Amino acid sequence: MTQSKRDPRVLRTRKLIMDSFIELSGKKEFKDITVKDITTEAKINRATFYYHFEDIYDLLDKVLSEVLLINLNAIDFEKSELNEASIIDIFVAITDFQRALSSRCHRGYDETIARIIREQLEIIFYGMLRKQHTTKEDESLKITAVILSWGVYGASVEWRRNRKELPPEEFIKSAIPFLMSGIEHV
Template sequence: MTENRLDPRFVRTRRLIMDAFLLLSTKKDFKNISIKDITSEATINRATFYYHFMDKYDLLEKTLEEHLMTNVMREISIHDQLNETTLASVFMSVTQFQSSLASQCRKSFESFTSVIEAIIKKELEQVFFEMMVNQNAGVREESVRIASVMLSWSIYGAAVNWQYNDTRPAEEYIQLVIPYLSQGLKFFIEEGVR
């Protein structure tokens, strides 16, 4: 299967399945979407579905990962330094991703939240780790790993808190959060040199 990932037919079929799934997510709750529904909507057979995905949970994870990678990570990649501007940009991207998904998949969004959380944290952790390693020579890798985990969880937590508990614009809210993120990052980097 790895050899075929670049084959245009493979890519097209995979996209067709993901699009069918996203369309069904706007109409039905995730738990009520069956493989039969997905294959009917995508006009493929079950064997083709299982060639691309293990089950609907695998499809959910891969679809969300791909959407996250194209939407959120594109925004992050334009920054080469981890600073307050980058943190604000990452926060805005995460909130836009969540809002977009919530409006696209109203019926299933709550079912997706734990998967969204895991994917966002994992992807942000990796990006932050790479940025911090490049930016902070001499800092222990363990400290950078801890800082990247804390930062990714903090960004995600702030985005969720804003989404459910705050009425201010996201741009205004992140300005309240940035000092905490910056101080935490500074502490971890300073401690990592020791």
């Protein structure tokens, strides 16, 4: 389990499963995709699916978070601080990601996607906060990350619904003062 994440067999099989799922997502709604569909498309045994994923919801979780992470990986979190510029970068990455997603997938799992994106944001924000505030109390950093993740995700929802005439980087700028004040008063 610990070592097996680099086993070429595991990497191949997981990629086959995920690619097949993404492929099928372009053809059917999530609720109509079965595990059997995926394993048939991927040409792997159905039992092997359950070796890697608990069920189809677990797969959805991991596919979405990995695809989102690839989008976010363009931003170098290791170096960048949690400041105005990085918040804008993250916001743009989210809107780009959702644009790519909606062109590729049918509707039907908005709530799940929302949850996963927000959870990823929380992880990222918490990591960045902890780097900048090593002295602070951990619980305080956590709750700040939670609020930031909800706030930034909510802003992306608002942008998609009512503000698409603005470029996302312009839209989020108006929220930056509020977000930054929360970060500074952590």
